[in-house]
Amino acid sequence: MDLTAFVAAMPKTELHVHLEGTLERELLVRLAERNGVQVPLPEGGFTDLTSFLAQYYPAMRALVTEDDFFELAWAYLVKAASQSVVHAELFFDPQAHTGRGVPFPTVIGGYRRAVVKAQRELGVHADLILCFLRDLTAEHAMSTLMEALPYKDWIVGVGLDSDERGNPPAKFAAVFARARSEGFLLTMHCDIDQPGSIDNIRAALVDVEVDRIDHGTNIVEDPELVDLVRERGIGLTCCPVSNGFVTADMKAVEIAALLRSGVKVTVSSDDPAYFGGYVTENLLALATAADLTPEELVQLQRNALEVSWLAPFRRDALLAALEAYAAGAVTA
Template sequence: MHLPKAELHLHIEGTLEPELAFALAERNGVTLPYATTDELRAAYEFDDLQSFLDLYYALMAVLRTEDDFAELADAYLARAAAQGVRHAEIFFDPQAHTARGVPIGTVIEGLGRALERSEETHGVSTQLILCFLRDLSAESALGTLDAAKPYLHRISAIGLDSAEVGHPPAKFRAVYEAATALGLRKVAHAGEEGPPEYIREALDILGVERVDHGLRCMEDPELVARLVADRVPLTLCPLSNVTLRTVDKLADHPLPEMMAAGLLCTVNSDDPAYFGGYAGDNFDAVRDALALDPEQLRTLARNSFEAAFLDHDEERRARYLSEVEAYAFD
């Protein structure tokens, strides 16, 4: 669906399509444990978040140079633009690369090169969100923030991702405080597999402005009331939830109930190369499985621009919002 939208929950490493993975493996002399792209695709059967993360981190071995990161981001931006994305706030996982000996500067400069020409090349404005891996230590996160300091002009926010259960937001209080002092904005994954309490911690202890996923808030009516009252955006990822079995099937996704409750929901793709679709595909999928009408779809698109970190450029936000109003559904 080409409805204009902002994508606010997108891991750039999760846009690594099998074809690009094989091309980069060849270029960098990396041997993949799969003979063909079909064989690799056949491995995309996941039981939960961890079973996906195991493959996601293994496949990143092919990403080594600035050019690799630039190519990855450029390929994503082309696909996103073709599905109506006008603005993308893009996660990356520096620790997944520095652990393999790739310097953080290689990652950020490579991504940055694609992002800085994106508006001209693809018509998509961009921001970069540095995510900490929550299954690593708080000290490792602090060290990563420190290593990113020479590149902060390219980074607008921090996030928290990877294996959620057992790694509550409170573990990262110090690094969120340090990032606040540096003027960075804050988001975190919470309530994907973890309990509603993790969403409360993300709000109260980390001071996040958006909650990534936040699906499990629906188990806690008081929390829902708070999220509604404070207009805290939730970056939902419907196809991801089905692939990682957070919901049984798309027809069971609570998105309609969440919208009816007054939550500020957005629809995003998470790791589109693995989960069966990009942002527009996620919109198509919820329209079809949940019978969302054009006004509900328009609300989701409006929400995405309201939730975007565009406070420094309200003119741009207004322009994107007027594109949403002008969009004609067929």
């Protein structure tokens, strides 16, 4: 079997991609020129999460109007369609924009237009997940949640990202409790090899009781937590290519071990414009590094659909399509 062709055509679900992290250089330059904004161009060379974020946030200044946010999301969704993505759950960071004067409705309005257009014209279904910036205050997060409430029908859940150091899940416990009471699903970044990683994973799972964990590969350090996520069916949204930029390696051994132990690990692209790999490239990189079989690659997609925040009727239809693809590829 040609594994590259098999992965390229396989129907995919992506659960961990930051819209602002899909801002490719060409679009960045065009938007900055259109808006008369000077932004530093990302130079790469990331050695850890902090060095990545130092280039990531300044580039966002190119995003000013609703059309800018639409174009950013639309560009990602077109790319996703070309990679056979059928469903994506898209992180966005409103505080990175409202904090510099861009109104919340401008951000969400542009992204929503792209989501609707992609469903209609590309056949790609997408949902939005609002992420709070954990290096800002809990009060700022709560006020952002309040701004989001009029748009509840456009946002499926909330998450937590940015610099994890000194910003544990407990800092945002009240915000996430309020979000849950408003009907949002919950996830949190537990980044790779950060100080206190395993404690933060435990707090997110046990204290906050999130529905998913983003990254989270350090869970292998605590077998009891591995058992917990397996028993609860909680997904881990892993991003092997970005892992290889901000840590010592892509954590392929750990991801594969979790997959083979029955944990619902998934594979996504994180910030593909910065790390040079969308979801297909991430799957192929992991397959090469961990010697994954075609069936294991299909299982990653089953996992993604099963832990997605899709309505059951849509999830069942996409699972059936995945199974049909896998069966056809085996017999071809």
